[in-house]
Amino acid sequence: MNLLPPLPNFSGLHPLVVHFPIALLLVAPLLVLVALVWRTLQRGLLVAAFTLMLVGTAATWLAFATGEAAGERAEQGAARVEAIVEQHEELAETTRNVFSLLTLVFAALVFAPAMLRRTLDRVPFTAAHAAFLVLYAGGAIFLVNTAHQGGRIVHEFGVRAELTAAQREGGLTLPVGQGEAAESEEEEAREHAARGVGTAPSGDAASPAGSPAASPARPGVPAGEESADRGSHVAVTSRP
Numbered sequence: 001m002n003l004l005p006p007l008p009n010f011s012g013l014h015p016l017v018v019h020f021p022i023a024l025l026l027v028a029p030l031l032v033l034v035a036l037v038w039r040t041l042q043r044g045l046l047v048a049a050f051t052l053m054l055v056g057t058a059a060t061w062l063a064f065a066t067g068e069a070a071g072e073r074a075e076q077g078a079a080r081v082e083a084i085v086e087q088h089e090e091l092a093e094t095t096r097n098v099f100s101l102l103t104l105v106f107a108a109l110v111f112a113p114a115m116l117r118r119t120l121d122r123v124p125f126t127a128a129h130a131a132f133l134v135l136y137a138g139g140a141i142f143l144v145n146t147a148h149q150g151g152r153i154v155h156e157f158g159v160r161a162e163l164t165a166a167q168r169e170g171g172l173t174l175p176v177g178q179g180e181a182a183e184s185e186e187e188e189a190r191e192h193a194a195r196g197v198g199t200a201p202s203g204d205a206a207s208p209a210g211s212p213a214a215s216p217a218r219p220g221v222p223a224g225e226e227s228a229d230r231g232s233h234v235a236v237t238s239r240p
Contacts, residue, residue, distance in 0.1 A: 014066035021063055022147050024056030025099060029136050036126055046110050053103045060096040067092055067150075084153055091146040098139040106132060 028049045035045035068089060109128060113120055120128070 014063065014070045017059060017066060018063045018147075018150065021056045021059040021099075022143060024052045024059065025143055026140060028052040028056065029133055029140070032129060032133060032136075036129055050103075050106055050110050053099070053106055057096075057099045057103045060092075060099055064089075064092050064096050081153075084149065088146065088149040088153060091142065091149055095139070095142040095146045098142055102132075102136055102139050105135070 031045050031049035031052065035042045035049065038045065109132060
């Protein structure tokens with residue numbers, strides 16, 4: 001028994017990786033805020049915040065690459081879907097670039113004093129990190145807006161990730177392409193199956209058109225004698 005799900009192709013990875021940058025990059029500034037208040041753990045909290053930013057920013061690059069691959073398939077649909085996908089891609093690219101820059105700035109704030117062997121006073125330290133959080137809030141707006149557009153593409157327009165053959169056989173994910181069209185085709189197929197269309201008939205219904213169906217056996221007469229009697233009756237009636 002295989003306990004592992006089938007691996008999707010590259011464009012199908014987008015739904016799996018897209019949530020990591022959202023979660024990591026929104027949690028990171030909370031650690032910065034705590035570090036400004038909890039001075040005894042300040043260094044560790046700032047390093048942890050930088051780690052989340054670094055991993056989250058790396059995830060934005062992967063999410064953008066997989067989303068761009070998935071968008072090529074989605075753009076084959078209606079013009080309205082193509083427009084919203086292009087808008088989502090533009091926002092995603094801007095978000096990726098903004099957080100790449102923010103992560104570099106925060107790395108300078110965290111590691112530059114130690115490299116220069118200088119320690120900032122409390123007021124300049126707090127002011128620098130507060131200014132960074134204001135800039136970070138602008139990046140968070142891009143991040144949330146990008147996520148919102150991606151949610152619209154899936155839940156409002158019904159665009160799905162491409163499936164591999166193993167996923168189709170396992171039935172582990174949603175239909176490919178325009179979800180509404182795929183669902184209507186499945187519903188139509190179920191209706192045909194319920195009406196018996198396309199199913200092999202059995203019993204008397206399996207007889208070809210125009211051929212007589214087998215007559216029911218007469219009570220009290222063995223099957224062999226009935227067959228012989230029926231054959232003699234045909235022979236008699238066929239004589240001139």
